Amino acid sequence: MCGTLEVRERTSENETEERFISMEVDLGRTVVTAGVAGWVMKNPDERKSVVSKLLDKHKSGDWGELDAEDAKLNDDSAKTGGRLLSSYPIDATNLYEGREDKLWIITEWDRSVTTLLFPSEY
Numbered sequence: 001m002c003g004t005l006e007v008r009e010r011t012s013e014n015e016t017e018e019r020f021i022s023m024e025v026d027l028g029r030t031v032v033t034a035g036v037a038g039w040v041m042k043n044p045d046e047r048k049s050v051v052s053k054l055l056d057k058h059k060s061g062d063w064g065e066l067d068a069e070d071a072k073l074n075d076d077s078a079k080t081g082g083r084l085l086s087s088y089p090i091d092a093t094n095l096y097e098g099r100e101d102k103l104w105i106i107t108e109w110d111r112s113v114t115t116l117l118f119p120s121e122y
Contacts, residue, residue, distance in 0.1 A: 024059055025078055027111070027114040028107065028108070028113045030114045031115050032051075035100070057086070058107070061074075066087055070085065081109055082109050083106065083108055086106075087102050100118040104117050
């Protein structure tokens with residue numbers, strides 16, 4: 001379950017009502033690694049917009065391309081306090097020596113800082 005907290009309430013013996021409550025994560029201070037900064041500067045207008053959209057997804061609980069176990073861990077951490085990791089596909093061809101096709105966003109457990117980085121920079 002990503003992005004919303006699903007609540008099921010029994011309204012009668014045979015009926016169940018489903019409600020969806022949106023979740024929002026505090027990001028703290030947002031920082032980028034040198035690799036991400038370099039990638040953004042190659043096409044600032046487009047890539048700043050991409051970064052902004054991905055931060056919005058992360059903040060709302062859309063963890064991107066994670067397996068079910070990691071997504072569940074994020075859902076639990078968003079509610080109880082814990083580190084959050086999102087992984088999003090991007091087109092970052094011709095970045096330095098290699099090719100990056102994912103951007104990670106990590107929010108620390110205390111929500112003091114959120115870092116955007118490429119997996120190779122971890």
